[in-house]
Amino acid sequence: MLPKGTITIKDGRLVTPFVVMPGTIVVENGIITYVGSGADVPSAEGPVLDAEGAYVTPGLIDIHVHGGGGGDVMDGTGKALEVMGQAFSRYGTTGFVPATVTASHRETLRAVEAVKAAAGKGTGGAQVLGIHLEGPYIDMGKRGAHHPDHVRPPSLPELEEIWELAGPLLRLVTLAPELEGAEAAIRRLRSWDVTVAIGHSNATYEEAMAAHVWGASHICHMFNGMRGLHHREPGVAGAALTCDGFSVELICDGVHVHPAAMDLVMRAKGPDKVVLITDTLRAMGLPQGRYQLGGLEVEVTKEAARLLTGELAGSTLSMARAVKNAVDLLGVSVAEAVRMASCNPARAIGISSRKGSLTVGKDGDIAVFDAELNPLATIVGGQVVYQRT
């Protein structure tokens, strides 16, 4: 069952995330019913959490994530999504959109089925907010870690089958718009109100802008999986930076994108069009040590997860860390960093009427952080799913 709790969080430093103010929040039956100074707070039943001046923010939302806590979306099991949701909730994340990777249609359907089940059942941690198909309709040369055997051009029959299974849970599809059949796919996805992202693409600037006209409005992990920004052929990056119709994902770990390149993104897009993501694999959130993950031996340290050869085994970033990095590396305010991790992702996938800000009437998804932005507590639908001891 998805949580529908009642709780009062008092004496917080509320990051709404448009203003920062001292105050109190009340959640009743899973919905925020009061946000204010606390002077006129209605008496609500349920527990009271004293934030003691800590930051109280909207729950963080990760719209691009493959795994965590030892589980991976492509395991295609409820258990994997459960451990993911529970791992993310320890880092202020209240909602996530599990992302598939390039795979056979059968494997993709299996993963979608599991995500759908987890969305209905809950994870005991962060809530499953939808499904993100990353691939298989991507460019072979820009596929990154996606498996070459299954990279293929867009297929309407496949998309229809996925839509039939997932319905509106299908929230985001990342594809390469220069591929044969991409226009029809984008138009069909938009007719279902699914957000389309350009990613793992070798599109030119003109091709990217054509895709925008067809309905693409989002950019998958900016600068990763696309050609570099060239002054005579600015490509997807140039379209992303100059067209206000695109929101852009940023992996803010200081490794995937150089801080100067992130600064360029911030200057061009501003704090309302940048979406912080983690793109993590299953090693995220595991205690340090050596693991067998996906058939590979991986050493998880404080900094990263690496194969024994030293190669990075995906990101182990958390959303809380991404927010902290945005403040430390990009010089944005805490309110702006939180906006990029809550309100903007909610807007990018079309759920901002329910999620992404501390506003009366929205879902009671809330995170509490200390002054250094370390997570203290995570509340999903008014129920505490994590509290630092």
Ligand SMILES: [Zn+2]
């Ligand atoms: Zn990814």
